[in-house]
Amino acid sequence: WFLQNDFELKSPTVPDLIVAKLLDYDKVKNVQLDTPLTAVDNRTSFTATTTILVTIIDVDNRPPWFQPCTKHEVGGAVVCQSAGYTGRVVLNEQETGILPLKPGPLYAIDGDSGINEELIYSFLSGNDARLFEINPSTGNISMLKAADVLETMSLTVLASQKTNSYQFATTTVTISVQVKSLHRPKFQRPQYEGILTAVGVMAMDLKNKDEPLRILATDDDYTATGGLNPHITYSINGSSDISIVDGYIFMTKALPEATLSLQVVATDTSNDESATAQLSVEVTSVHLMVPAVIIPSGGYGPADMAALGATLGVLLFICLVVIGLLVYRMRKGKADWRKIKEVSVFRGSVKLRKVEENVVLKDAIARSSASLTTLLPDDSSQAGSDRLDNEKEVKPILTKERRVEEGYKAVWFKEDIDPDAKEEVVIIPESREDNSEEENEERSGRRYEQENPMIKTPKQSYQ
Structure with missing residues (x-):
């Protein structure tokens, strides 16, 4: 006896309504059941139909959710994730009124929308210097005194139910202290004109068709870097098919030939100051001589790449020269050692020859002396015998x-x-x-x- 798969009767004769499975209040809040009834007598049976209206009520099983948040379903439970809040204040200046935050004002809701319990807010940590205060009912943050140190502060905010403090949630508010900006960004031209020919090809300057069109805004607060503010970002209003990357215009989708009047915006993300300029783009199918200019991330241009390549080329040439000199010296050293060895061998052979000549000479002298003695005249036999005895x-x-x-x-x-x-x-x-x-x-x-x-x-x- 199941009714719409969510409810059932206890038995055919006992009309007790029983919940067959768990119900999600966010999906089902009311259920209408059309139930047939049958009465049987000994000989006659009677039938009728009745309607049962079931109202689903919420229970307190979810904590507060800071807004905005992204919902995720994990194992049948719903979790809402918040990225936190950010804000900025000026050094030595006290912000009046409610402190503006991103992505919006700080507030939370009860995760159980059917109960919508009242919440209270408080600082959990990060406000040791007592620079800020928070409204316990609304969650709005305001300044009590000016910040005198350039730093980034992280405030932890607690939101809990007023009647059930066990249901609570926390979030982080990041406040950065910055130096006051004295100048807004400004474009180098009040109006830019360019030509687009194809998707993925950068726009060329209409006044100088051999050069790509470059959008550039400067900030006089950054005179040390030539007015280049690293916090400036660009965007285009009026068309989602044209984008700007590092100041260069590209077409992301094929468009018919026409002249588009757009607006380019330069925004300083550190203080939200911005400037605008007019952009006129002519879309044409005529292919121009587009130079292959690749601007790497980080702001380095072709001139920087050429200087780097020249430096590396010079270093490579110096290394090759040094290696060549070392090889030459090594070969020359081997030749010198070979000559020294040959001279040593020659000197040894000369000495050996001299010694052999001396030995031969002495042997010859000894032999000549002996033969000379035997050739002397023998005067008498007595003298000969005496010489023989001697x-x-x-x-x-x-x-x-x-x-x-x-x-x-x-x-x-x-x-x-x-x-x-x-x-x-x-x-x-x-x-x-x-x-x-x-x-x-x-x-x-x-x-x-x-x-x-x-x-x-x-x-x-x-x-």
Whole structure:
């Protein structure tokens, strides 16, 4: 026994109306039920129809909602989200009356519209300096005294039900303290004229068709930056198919050929001061020579990009020059080391040749001396036998070992004499003037022996 899927009777014989599911007051406030009735006797049945009117009432289950807000349904519950409020005051000046806020005056409503409970407002935090006060009934904020510091203040406002303080909500009011503006924005021209040819192509200046049309407004409060106020924004009144980006005009939708009379507005978002100028745009299908001018976000133009490119090009050239010099020096250094190595090898080979020549020369001298002795005339056999005995008794010593045997006399080089030796040693003075050449050759041979221990130059002594 369901009636419109929302209600049902307890039983066919018990006319108690029961709610079958939860009802949303925001969607259903009244329900009309047409209910048929049947009475059955032993032999006869009677029927009739009745109408039941059901009124839905709201319950207190939602907090206050600050306005304006955006509703969201989360798991069957409705939540209304508010972005908060913003306002501005002038440094050392007290605002009279109600403080203007964006997006509108501060107020809240009861989330349960069927109850619409009365709300009260108060500051929860942020008003420690007591600069502001809030009306507890309306939520309007006013100033008690002027702000003397450039800062941004954040006020937290609480809205709660008067009879049920457990139902409440909070929001944030951001107040910025600014320096007073002495000049309003102003356009460089009272009227601008341009030509539009296609969608996405910037408008060209009608007086100079080779240059794009640039809308620019200045502010004398910013003389340090040449009058450029970063807070100025532009908008166009009169057509939604034409937009302005960084002062350049574009057509966002294809339009028929015509001349449009529009108005361009420059607004200082820091204080809401604005200025207007007339804009005449001629829409035509004739394609003009439109320069490819791209204005990046941030206000940099083609001249800035060209200067940056030139600077980077110079730096790149300097880097290439430095790298080239380093490579040249490295190659030159390798060549020098190769030459030094070749010279060292050449000097070693020359020394080796000199030592070998000295050894050969000394061997030749020794051989010639021996042959000369054998060629001397023999006067008598006695003399020959005496010479033979002398040759047997006196022999050259070709070793550094000292011998104390009779018939031997040894000669050592000066550097080989042991200073602690007890034997009697006679040092023969050197004759440098007569034997300088031989001494040089001998020294070169010794140096080569030290460098090449495998080659030994024999030392000879003759008696």
